Amino acid sequence: MAGEKPNTEDRGGALEGIRVIDLTQMLAGPYCTQMLADQGAEIIKVEPPAGDNSRFVGPYRPDDTQRLFGGYFATVNRNKKSIVIDLKVDEGRALLRRLVRGADVLVENYRARVMDRLGLSYESLREENPALVYAAIRGFGDPRTGESPYVDWPAFDVVAQAMGGLMGITGPDRNTPIKVGPGIGDIVPGAFAVTGILAALLRAKTKGQGQFVDVSMVDVMLALCERIVHQYSFAGHVPRPEGNQHPILTPFGLVKARDGFVSIAAPTDEWWKKLCHLIGREDLLADETLATNELRTRNKDRVYSAIEAFTSAHTKRELLQLLGGRIPFGPVYDISEIAADPHFAARNMLAETSHPGTATPVQLAGIPVKLSDTPGRVWSSPPLLGEHTDEILVSAGLSAAEIADLRQRKIVQ
Structure with a gap:
């Protein structure tokens, strides 16, 4: 019918x-x-x-x-x-x-x-x-x-x-x-x-x-872009482009590796401590000007400089082994790297x-x-x-x- x-x-x-x-x-x-x-x-x-x-x-x-x-x-x-x-x-x-x-x-x-x-x-x-x-x-x-x-x-x-x-x-x-x-x-x-x-x-x-x-x-x-609304409504702030960093969380962005870039997100105090230990910079934990996320955001140039001094000496694959799974971390992949990564195969994300x-x-x-x-x-x-x-x-x-x-x-x- x-x-x-x-x-x-x-x-x-x-x-x-x-x-x-x-x-x-x-x-x-x-x-x-x-x-x-x-x-x-x-x-x-x-x-x-x-x-x-x-x-x-x-x-x-x-x-x-x-x-x-x-x-x-x-x-x-x-x-x-x-x-x-x-x-x-x-x-x-x-x-x-x-x-x-x-x-x-x-x-x-x-x-x-x-x-x-x-x-x-x-x-x-x-x-x-x-x-x-x-x-x-x-x-x-x-x-x-x-x-x-x-x-x-x-x-x-x-x-x-x-x-x-x-x-x-x-x-x-x-x-x-x-x-x-x-x-x-x-x-x-x-x-x-x-x-x-x-x-x-x-x-x-x-x-x-x-x-x-x-x-x-x-x-x-x-x-x-929900964040721009509350930033404007609560604080009267008009956000602008901020490159590869986050405006209110630090560290939360990209840093250089020897062969590209990687993302690192360690804004909480616990993640920050783990990151400092992993990159051999326990001295940063004694710096009172970096003791909280708010303070780290005020001094983000020093934070990212310290992290990048470590990451830029290693390849993305090396950093994946050193940092992956220990803190929120991910290399910046191109499609050839995605195709080679076992995650995407396991998740059937490249379907034929x-x-x-x-x-x-x-x-x-x-x-x-x-x-x-x-x-x-x-x-x-x-x-x-x-x-x-x-x-x-x-x-x-x-x-x-x-x-x-x-x-x-x-x-x-």
């Missing part, structure tokens, strides 16, 4: 049986839906005829003979199914409505009011499915929960990092803000959206009523999956959330464009003739 969910393979996840309509592109939204997919949800990725904009962004494996999608797309679209629907035509929009009837969640990351203009607003789709959880990830949020003066502005990761306060406290010195390396202005809002979706799903399952989940990328960046056009598997970042009884897993490579169109339409109750007609008219592919 129309809207009935199909029997799918057992993915062994806690979210098995949850169906998600995924209208997202690029990074924030796909990251969100991939997190749901990793825990067993069925993700129906609805793509326009040209595909997700990120499909053809590299890099590509040197041996990839087909180049059907690159590393960017692969990183955030595993464990999903793809259907192509042209939402610019009435028949395409009607088809999406039909899919929504059998879904639990819809996620989109268009600019505000785009879905409204298509006649696919939350209020409209709720009429099809009152229990639908509708999640939107936008730069400045949605008018439904608080209309920002910037609600119609486009935004990407770098905009969220800048306006949400992250860049304002990140940089080599107080006058030089710097973008954080990974696209956390997209990725973290995507992860926050998962929290909202799961909370709304729990209520929908108990009350039978869905709701709108609104995530602003800029808001999430501010929440991520097949890739079309290549003879050998590729590696993707694994699943960081581990559940004991229903472990998530990487069960399929990212889908080809429209790979599951027929399967999904059959599950929605369409006949072979109807599907053939839609294909002939290029409403689906």
Whole structure:
């Protein structure tokens, strides 16, 4: 019957049986839906005829003979199914409505009011499915929960990092803000959206009523920088970039090794004592000007200089043996060092999956959330464009003739 969910393979996840309509592109939204997919949800990725904009962004494996999608797309679209629907035509929009009837969640990351203009607003789709959880990830949020003066502005990761306060406290010195390396202005809002979706799903399952989940990328960046709010509110202080050190905890930052950098966090008196013993600087314990964290922070240059005199004479691997496990410590790794470290292998954080056009598997970042009884897993490579169109339409109750007609008219592919 129309809207009935199909029997799918057992993915062994806690979210098995949850169906998600995924209208997202690029990074924030796909990251969100991939997190749901990793825990067993069925993700129906609805793509326009040209595909997700990120499909053809590299890099590509040197041996990839087909180049059907690159590393960017692969990183955030595993464990999903793809259907192509042209939402610019009435028949395409009607088809999406039909899919929504059998879904639990819809996620989109268009600019505000785009879905409204298509006649696919939350209020409209709720009429099809009152229990639908509708999640939107936008730069400045949605008018439904608080209309920002910037609600119609486009935004990407770098905009969220800048306006949400992250860049304002990140940089080599107080006058030089710097973008954080990974696209956390997209990725973290995507992860926050998962929290909202799961909370709304729990209520929908108990009350039978869905709701709108609104995530602003800029808001999430501010929440991520929680410290700047209390520093400003409690002390009237406007934090600035402080390099690789912490503004109120010492030592808590990076120091040089012979072949790179390492992180050390020993701000409590007990950790400080252990560190001093480990680096052979018991004399620092007799210095009353370094007796507390507050005093060490006032005199942080002397603290870091003393530590670095020791660490700079050793390699990262040597320091791992000397300090690892004894105090909070970690070397600054690049990806080749991550790939060689047994931690990431033991935690299956470099997961392998097949890739079309290549003879050998590729590696993707694994699943960081581990559940004991229903472990998530990487069960399929990212889908080809429209790979599951027929399967999904059959599950929605369409006949072979109807599907053939839609294909002939290029409403689906």
